[in-house]
Amino acid sequence: MVVLKDLSTEELFASGHRLCAGCGEGIINRMTLKALRGPTIIVAATGCSEVATTIYPYTSWCLPWVHVAFENAAAVASGIEVAYKAMAKRGAWNKHVDVIAMAGDGGTYDIGIQALSGALERGHDFLYICLDNEAYMNTGIQRSGATPRGADTTTSPAGSVIPGKPEWKKDLISICAAHGIEYVATASPAYWNDYITKVRKGIEVNGPAVIDVLSPCPLGWRHDSALSIQLVRLAVETRYFPVYEVEKGKYKLNFTVPKPKPVEEFLKAQGRFAHLFKPTYRKDVIDEIQKNVDNNWNRIQKLSTQN
Amino acid sequence: MTIVGLTGDEAVAYAVKQSKVDVVAAYPITPQTIMVERFSKYVADGEVQTEYVCVESEHSALSACVGASLTGARVFTATASQGLALMHEMLYIASGLRCPIVMGVANRALSAPINIHGDQSDMMGSRDSGWIQVYVENAQEAYDWTLQAFKLAEDGDVQLPVSVNLDGFILSHSMEGVDVLEDAVVSRFLQLRKPVFRLDPDKPITVGALCLTDYYYEFKRQQVEAMLQVPKVLDNVNREFGSFTGRNYGVLEAFGMEDAEAALLCLGSTAGTAKAVAKKLREQGKKVGVIKLWLYRPFPIEAVVAATKRLKALAVLDKAVSFGAPYGALCSDVISVLHAQHVRPHVFNVVYGLGGRDIEPSDIESVFEEALRIAETGAVKESVMFLGVRE
Amino acid sequence: MTAEEKKKGWKSLPMGAVVLEPGSSLKYKTGDWRAFRPVVDREKCVNCLICWICCPDAAIVRKEKWVEVNYDYCKGCGICAKECPKEAIKMTEEQK
Numbered sequence: 001m002v003v004l005k006d007l008s009t010e011e012l013f014a015s016g017h018r019l020c021a022g023c024g025e026g027i028i029n030r031m032t033l034k035a036l037r038g039p040t041i042i043v044a045a046t047g048c049s050e051v052a053t054t055i056y057p058y059t060s061w062c063l064p065w066v067h068v069a070f071e072n073a074a075a076v077a078s079g080i081e082v083a084y085k086a087m088a089k090r091g092a093w094n095k096h097v098d099v100i101a102m103a104g105d106g107g108t109y110d111i112g113i114q115a116l117s118g119a120l121e122r123g124h125d126f127l128y129i130c131l132d133n134e135a136y137m138n139t140g141i142q143r144s145g146a147t148p149r150g151a152d153t154t155t156s157p158a159g160s161v162i163p164g165k166p167e168w169k170k171d172l173i174s175i176c177a178a179h180g181i182e183y184v185a186t187a188s189p190a191y192w193n194d195y196i197t198k199v200r201k202g203i204e205v206n207g208p209a210v211i212d213v214l215s216p217c218p219l220g221w222r223h224d225s226a227l228s229i230q231l232v233r234l235a236v237e238t239r240y241f242p243v244y245e246v247e248k249g250k251y252k253l254n255f256t257v258p259k260p261k262p263v264e265e266f267l268k269a270q271g272r273f274a275h276l277f278k279p280t281y282r283k284d285v286i287d288e289i290q291k292n293v294d295n296n297w298n299r300i301q302k303l304s305t306q307n
Numbered sequence: 308m309t310i311v312g313l314t315g316d317e318a319v320a321y322a323v324k325q326s327k328v329d330v331v332a333a334y335p336i337t338p339q340t341i342m343v344e345r346f347s348k349y350v351a352d353g354e355v356q357t358e359y360v361c362v363e364s365e366h367s368a369l370s371a372c373v374g375a376s377l378t379g380a381r382v383f384t385a386t387a388s389q390g391l392a393l394m395h396e397m398l399y400i401a402s403g404l405r406c407p408i409v410m411g412v413a414n415r416a417l418s419a420p421i422n423i424h425g426d427q428s429d430m431m432g433s434r435d436s437g438w439i440q441v442y443v444e445n446a447q448e449a450y451d452w453t454l455q456a457f458k459l460a461e462d463g464d465v466q467l468p469v470s471v472n473l474d475g476f477i478l479s480h481s482m483e484g485v486d487v488l489e490d491a492v493v494s495r496f497l498q499l500r501k502p503v504f505r506l507d508p509d510k511p512i513t514v515g516a517l518c519l520t521d522y523y524y525e526f527k528r529q530q531v532e533a534m535l536q537v538p539k540v541l542d543n544v545n546r547e548f549g550s551f552t553g554r555n556y557g558v559l560e561a562f563g564m565e566d567a568e569a570a571l572l573c574l575g576s577t578a579g580t581a582k583a584v585a586k587k588l589r590e591q592g593k594k595v596g597v598i599k600l601w602l603y604r605p606f607p608i609e610a611v612v613a614a615t616k617r618l619k620a621l622a623v624l625d626k627a628v629s630f631g632a633p634y635g636a637l638c639s640d641v642i643s644v645l646h647a648q649h650v651r652p653h654v655f656n657v658v659y660g661l662g663g664r665d666i667e668p669s670d671i672e673s674v675f676e677e678a679l680r681i682a683e684t685g686a687v688k689e690s691v692m693f694l695g696v697r698e
Numbered sequence: 699m700t701a702e703e704k705k706k707g708w709k710s711l712p713m714g715a716v717v718l719e720p721g722s723s724l725k726y727k728t729g730d731w732r733a734f735r736p737v738v739d740r741e742k743c744v745n746c747l748i749c750w751i752c753c754p755d756a757a758i759v760r761k762e763k764w765v766e767v768n769y770d771y772c773k774g775c776g777i778c779a780k781e782c783p784k785e786a787i788k789m790t791e792e793q794k
Contacts, residue, residue: 004747015771016723022775026754039508059513062720067515072370079374082358086329118363226776405714513717525708
């Protein structure tokens with residue numbers, strides 16, 4: 001149980017970065033660094049966080065941080081993890097170093113899936129956090145494999161014929177769980193206790209761990225910057241984004257959301273779904289989305305009870 | 308002196324074994340596979356303490372190597388052809404982040420069409436990536452240059468990755484007697500890496516920042532400077548290696564150049580054939596010579612100018628094609644350097660060996676004959692010859 | 699806004715574009731991004747620290763019994779005001 005007063009006031013993620021006002025990644029970075037247990041190295045993929053927080057000669061990071069490319073955070077993290085093992089073998093290093101890879105949904109679901117899969121299969125001891133704002137936000141809001149059905153992005157625009165992205169969001173958790181790793185989880189920064197606990201849990205796992213954390217994006221989701229946290233709370237309250245863990249293959253819903261709000265409330269609050277309401281109320285798409293939310297929830301719930 | 312029968316690939320793996328490499332992350336591809344397989348056996352038999360990562364692609368291989376190198380570890384990888392092409396993006400990143408990685412490349416033709424045999428198109432396609440590039444003639448050189456590569460790469464004035472290139476199949480899979488050093492001698496030559504900067508929790512730094520229009524250029528200029536320092540540093544490395552082994556390397560090897568009027572310039576194993584043919588022709592009284600570059604990047608301008616000063620004709624052999632370019636890559640470099648220095652033997656380009664097309668002594672002899680003809684008449688018939696292709 | 703330091707040349711810049719100073723972004727004040735500024739009512743603040751943990755810019759500063767805003771960096775996103783369970787933070791228009 002995380003008590004806010006007990007969290008360190010040390011800001012290892014410093015102010016002065018140039019993430020948008022209200023950016024979920026800024027919040028997530030801060031929360032992540034409150035969960036550390038010792039010497040840690042951050043490996044970042046190309047993306048909003050990487051770009052906005054390390055504009056030379058400025059850096060917001062007060063711990064070792066490295067960015068190499070877009071699709072290889074997991075591979076770079078693998079190299080760092082084994083290098084420290086090698087150096088420990090020859091007595092050049094005697095403390096354990098935690099390695100945390102942080103990548104967007106672009107660098108994870110799509111271009112980064114290969115490196116992630118390889119690293120999970122090889123069993124490296126690292127935590128992989130996907131900052132999931134559900135599109136390639138840094139390059140201007142293009143669709144990713146994590147973009148939900150019906151969302152308006154620049155490469156899946158809501159047009160007169162096609163109402164936003166036709167495909168459904170890729171199931172990253174199942175993919176990661178299929179690798180047989182010890183810990184996979186989703187999280188929402190609206191539930192900081194749950195997220196920070198999970199980060200620490202992921203760090204403490206001896207082996208790979210993956211957390212997919214929903215990151216609100218005022219620009220890409222098109223909402224008032226003040227509503228960032230409220231929206232990712234609503235995402236959970238509508239069961240749109242189930243918050244659950246898969247620990248050693250056992251599923252567990254962390255928030256059972258006994259009285260779910262209709263997903264329409266979540267959709268209505270964001271400009272990226274505005275075309276589902278105006279000029280025509282697209283009941284067909286909204287119903288489809290609700291059905292998918294229900295089916296997905298039932299699937300996870302069933303898996304949770306099968307333990 | 309210990310002679311071990313080793314193929315080119317095995318010789319590289321042997322050198323890596325002795326170099327106390329911390330991390331090897333590699334993906335197999337013909338004809339580099341023997342390097343990684345042999346090394347895997349060393350790991351499995353406990354002959355090395357190296358952390359060996361069987362990554363899932365070449366792009367991840369170099370990515371993992373960059374990560375490892377940035378922690379201050381000594382790192383090696385190997386690839387060829389399509390693998391090198393797949394990690395192309397990472398080549399520039401490795402040099403831009405100043406990682407002294409050593410990579411063995413068993414040069415193989417690039418698709419398409421797919422071909423697994425030896426030519427130099429793979430590394431030639433990446434010659435601008437900021438890597439130091441060395442080409443070896445035989446398994447002995449593959450062994451010797453791998454050891455020297457670590458020392459060169461890790462020098463504080465250099466801090467650039469090095470590729471050691473050996474002709475696919477011709478060298479990678481041919482067994483030769485290699486004079487290997489004792490482990491203790493290698494340890495004296497190659498000491499512990501001293502990184503200029505590293506990812507260290509006690510001294511947090513940010514690596515890989517975004518450099519906008521106001522900073523990017525300066526860091527590229529730093530890389531240019533590092534390349535310019537290479538000949539001086541390499542000279543020291545070669546001298547020290549020579550003191551341990553009696554084998555003295557440099558940026559190039561000149562054979563018969565003291566009185567040659569016509570010469571052949573090339574990279575890699577073909578130099579061996581060329582020297583044998585040149586020897587035969589010289590015994591007939593023909594004034595021919597061979598220039599073999601060991602160092603291709605940075606291009607050894609002064610040494611090439613000096614070596615070609617008295618020539619009347621020079622055949623530059625390219626084992627790769629640069630489509631749409633006036634000459635092959637190597638020939639372009641040679642011509643531009645000679646032009647700038649006002650040294651003017653007549654130069655003609657010979658493209659050969661593509662896709663592992665065999666080159667025989669008789670082929671080399673015809674090149675020398677053409678060069679001698681040009682030396683006498685001053686008339687270049689064809690500026691680019693395609694040797695060995697069926698019309 | 700940070701004062702423009704004279705930019706270094708390639709000879710004196712650290713090798714490889716490495717940033718040697720952790721947290722150097724503190725020199726870059728993002729406070730002038732704001733159109734609205736959060737104002738904390740100390741009477742209403744119960745020091746629950748929810749605003750502190752939710753601020754993307756670490757612009758909420760923990761004091762002994764309440765929180766304060768670091769206006770050097772606050773971008774005026776309004777999350778703190780929205781999330782405060784006691785409505786102790788009000789977004790007010792920046793003075794010109």
